[in-house]
Amino acid sequence: MPLLARTVATPLAIEVRRGAVANLGELLADRRISAGGDVAVVVGPGQGEKIVELCRPTLGSADVFTVAGGSVDSATELGDRLRHRHYDAVVGIGGGRTIDTAKYAATRYGIPMVTVATSLANDGIASPVASLTHDGGKGSYGVHIPIAVLVDLDFVEHGPDRQTQAGIGDAVSNLNACADWELAHELRGEPIDGLAVTLARTGAEALLNHPGKITDDTFLTTLAEALILGGIAMSISGSSRPASGGDHEISHAIDHLWPGTSAHGEQVGLGALFCTWLHGDRDRFGQLARCLHRHGLATRPADLGLTDEQFVEAVHFAPRTRPDRYTILEHLALSADELRARLGDCLDALGEHLG
Template identity: 55%
Template sequence: MPLLARMLTAPLQVEVSAGAISSLNELLAACRISREGQVAVVVGPGMGCEVVAALGDQIDPARIIHVERGSVDEAAELATRLNQESVDAVVGIGGGRTLDVTKFAATRLGLPMVAVATNLAHDGIASPVSVLQHGSSRRSYGVAAPAAVMVDLDFVARAPLRFVRSGVGDVVSNISAIADWRLAHEIMGEPIDGVAVALASTAAEAVVAQSGTTTGMPFLMCLAQSLILSGIAMSAAGTSRPCSGACHEISHALDHLGSGDSMHGEQVGVGAMFATFLRGDHSRVDQLAEVFRRHGLAITPAELGISPERFVEAVLYGPSTRPDRFTILEHLQLDAQSVGAAYSEYLERFG
């Protein structure tokens, strides 16, 4: 008899709550992640000391490893150390860099990895992707998704407000990424995965519809769960497609060309706005502008300190950052003049 359903890769357990870190051992036991109890905990530089304090006596202090660079070399060094110490499971506690270094090292050794997020800056919490520094550039690597995911909202609430805003930009950009995917399906015949679309789109729409304040617990809970759903959408699709389109191409181009100190989600938020504007979907772009304004995100490059010339350059360079991805940018085949004209129209509406 055929199986009338498909198997989806998803975390064994998801826990989003204030003070979640204090129940880490319960989660490890419930998931039976460690057979021998040889668990290493990797913490980052930001809230490392507070994290260690919140762990209490759950973890042997000798098994706590500090990382800080977020590079592929550091991830390789971590894998070597975990291997030498005969660890059978690894927990990464911190922000994106710490989780990405830990995911990469755990994948290299085939170890189960638990992600404990202390901020909501992007959708890497539960995703099968690590973004790591490689030489002078940042690269995305396919890795195993975390076996279990925790978000400690106490830490999230204490992180800089910009981190929350960045998470809002990253998850809401799914709306633009999915519009790009639908376009690629229509024009190029690229297969589209309705399950991944449903997960990524619902995650974004939930954040759009959540009317709470940016720092209120109901909103942070919704944002955390939506970022986790985005990660599961990527696992379901086997690619970052449901969460990354022209919005991300523009952001990657800004990273490449140099864009100051904007965060990933701040850049993709502006990228999603401009891509939606290029698609001519004016009611949607007004809705995105309203949500971003409500949560204090930038809606123009100038608000991120990016000059008009640099932004136009990034839109033109965007397609070369993901040569295999068809989005509104590849579809319109814009030249410098047409991007400049579209940008002027955009500023007339939102500047």
């Protein structure tokens, strides 16, 4: 019988542990990414010097680039600087802005990219997407998936709790993204990738049901793995579908209407909770509400500093942020008055689940 299979693009190495930055050179050599340490190390302006001191002993041939990341311009400038020498890989060390800048620059010039995450704020650590600002707005740009992903729990532990909380919201929102994708498949015949759904949902489920706190290594490891699986799921499906549904549309709408309201992960977490209510999945709604509440994330618009009316406006506007995407929001196509009523019911139900 013929064997049918497909090739899936994933990182060569994934490690979540303490001391990842200090042992970076050994990993690059062991995985045959760079035997001599001829890499471009990209760090942000914050902890950049400390990071360089830790990895310098094992990366003697590396060049270090400090970037004020987060924009297409900074990523393009970094790419231009990378042209002046041959590098085995670009190593982005830091948070989301630094990593996305490095991913975009490395992709532009066809250089393998290694992620060394020092925070867990979103799934960009392993995704084929770079989120960068450009001309006053923010866009998502397709990039190569990292060839290796490392998460240093020493840095994560000592980073702001709010970044880790945002990562929780981003990871568990995959549950709604998958539900939205399945809805589009059922009602509109949109192609769906079962492997991508399985990976995205498995990571989110593990996090949703984990009893630990953000101070526990086991919980942080589960969070890192959930974010990494979400990124790989996007790579497998060739789109952000397994990690972006109505929840992300709501977050994009909040960013458009009230820029700077909150972190991305906090907004998508609340968006996922409301979308789950709209889906009518009451068991999942209760699980998600308790998870968000347990980790100090928003379960009500007021927790983000928004009024209920502002949140209704954002949800009503949300489908315009992704006209090509079909989610529970497009399916129900609720009026503002209907959304107010649904939100009221949702908030009443929260009292039953959270006390």
